[in-house]
Amino acid sequence: MNNFDFHNPTKIVFGADTVGKLSTLVPNDARVLILFGGASAEKTGTMAEVRTALGERTVREFGGIEPNPSYETLMRAVHVVREEKIDFLLAVGGGSVIDGTKFVAAAALYDGEPWEIAQQGGANVQRALPFGSVLTLPATGSEMNNGGVVTHKATQSKLAFRSALLFPAFSILDPRKTFTLPTNQVANGLVDAFVHTTEQYLTYPVNAKVQDRFAEGLLQTLVEIAPQAVATPDDYETRANLMWTATLALNGLIGAGVPQDWATHMIGHELTALYDIDHARTLALVLPALLDVQREQKRGKLLQFGERVWGITDGTDDERIDAAIARTRAFFEGLGIPTRLSAYQLGEEAVEAVLKQLQTHGMTALGEHRDIDLARSRKILQAAL
Numbered sequence: 001m002n003n004f005d006f007h008n009p010t011k012i013v014f015g016a017d018t019v020g021k022l023s024t025l026v027p028n029d030a031r032v033l034i035l036f037g038g039a040s041a042e043k044t045g046t047m048a049e050v051r052t053a054l055g056e057r058t059v060r061e062f063g064g065i066e067p068n069p070s071y072e073t074l075m076r077a078v079h080v081v082r083e084e085k086i087d088f089l090l091a092v093g094g095g096s097v098i099d100g101t102k103f104v105a106a107a108a109l110y111d112g113e114p115w116e117i118a119q120q121g122g123a124n125v126q127r128a129l130p131f132g133s134v135l136t137l138p139a140t141g142s143e144m145n146n147g148g149v150v151t152h153k154a155t156q157s158k159l160a161f162r163s164a165l166l167f168p169a170f171s172i173l174d175p176r177k178t179f180t181l182p183t184n185q186v187a188n189g190l191v192d193a194f195v196h197t198t199e200q201y202l203t204y205p206v207n208a209k210v211q212d213r214f215a216e217g218l219l220q221t222l223v224e225i226a227p228q229a230v231a232t233p234d235d236y237e238t239r240a241n242l243m244w245t246a247t248l249a250l251n252g253l254i255g256a257g258v259p260q261d262w263a264t265h266m267i268g269h270e271l272t273a274l275y276d277i278d279h280a281r282t283l284a285l286v287l288p289a290l291l292d293v294q295r296e297q298k299r300g301k302l303l304q305f306g307e308r309v310w311g312i313t314d315g316t317d318d319e320r321i322d323a324a325i326a327r328t329r330a331f332f333e334g335l336g337i338p339t340r341l342s343a344y345q346l347g348e349e350a351v352e353a354v355l356k357q358l359q360t361h362g363m364t365a366l367g368e369h370r371d372i373d374l375a376r377s378r379k380i381l382q383a384a385l
């Protein structure tokens with residue numbers, strides 16, 4: 001097992017009817033900015049519950065944070081924070097709103113041009129406003145981690161940042177808040193959590209037994225609950241399991257002391273920035289192709305994944321690896337999520353466009369061995385055609 005530091009200060013408040021607890025979680029004298037996305041938070045009644053729970057506090061609201069939140073929109077929120085002397089942020093929504101809130105928390109107190117925060121991956125964040133979240137979409141884990149992803153529309157750049165100062169102070173996870181999600185977003189959430197787990201698990205063995213079994217438990221749970229999660233929106237128990245699994249998939253725990261990959265995410269970010277494909281859908285495009293291209297480097301873990309997650313024990317090593325990749329692809333496709341670029345009418349020209357952006361963003365040594373250079377990324381993208 002590798003050396004590690006693990007620290008996660010986010011308080012989780014989990015369960016039905018927990019939004020009211022905001023009344024004690026947010027400081028009484030706070031000047032609060034609620035950040036949210038589109039109409040859904042209003043329509044579902046969540047915004048009304050939030051306003052009631054905040055009571056007499058000074059509250060301002062900033063709506064319109066779009067999926068894959070843009071720097072341009074978030075800078076308008078930064079302006080409100082500065083004008084209104086806001087000192088506490090509250091995100092109400094999915095990963096996009098929570099990530100956007102993290103960016104605003106850092107950007108509002110940043111002395112230079114805030115895009116530099118994304119350009120430097122958050123290394124230059126020295127101060128940030130405190131914030132909490134009310135999660136409405138189980139997928140990203142943003143509710144219990146210190147990372148975010150923001151898009152500069154003008155340059156079609158989608159960049160990730162992280163900082164020890166950007167953990168939410170608290171996150172409220174009420175599974176009932178997910179009942180209104182459209183089916184495609186539930187499917188996206190299942191895939192997103194699955195690939196967050198594989199990024200930290202499908203690398204090479206370092207004898208980290210409990211991290212491996214934790215990761216395998218998350219993957220098995222996602223596969224087990226997927227049909228019910230998609231088919232029965234108001235099944236509380238299933239949604240509760242989905243919500244907590246997605247949080248655990250990216251709160252630092254399974255990634256402590258093990259090598260991590262993240263190449264699927266870095267290539268996927270370019271696909272979202274260029275073609276506006278949902279985040280999780282880009283991961284489904286890249287992962288099966290990447291596992292195939294990187295099968296030698298990942299051989300030991302691919303065999304373990306095949307046996308422990310999919311129950312594959314027959315055949316030669318290569319046949320078992322083929323079967324594990326095929327089962328993964330079929331899992332995504334079974335959720336209505338394509339694993340081929342052709343499903344989005346994208347071909348060779350997209351491969352070249354993504355490679356150009358990867359180069360621009362310095363993504364030329366990806367993966368747990370840093371061996372995914374542009375030539376290897378080309379192979380992966382071509383395998384996804």
Ligand SMILES: NC(=O)c1ccc[n+]([C@@H]2O[C@H](COP(=O)([O-])OP(=O)(O)OC[C@H]3O[C@@H](n4cnc5c(N)ncnc54)[C@H](O)[C@@H]3O)[C@@H](O)[C@H]2O)c1
Nearest residue numbers: 037040067068094095096136140142147148149180181279
């Ligand atoms: N911070 C991280 O660790 C991390 C990890 C993975 C992905 N991300 C980023 O998160 C973003 C994606 O976030 P996401 O997948 O949570 O989706 P999202 O936040 O973009 O939301 C997707 C859509 O679902 C709607 N929605 C949300 N909750 C709803 C509800 N309860 N009922 C009905 N509609 C609802 C939103 O309005 C939006 O239109 C991407 O930008 C991605 O890159 C961040």
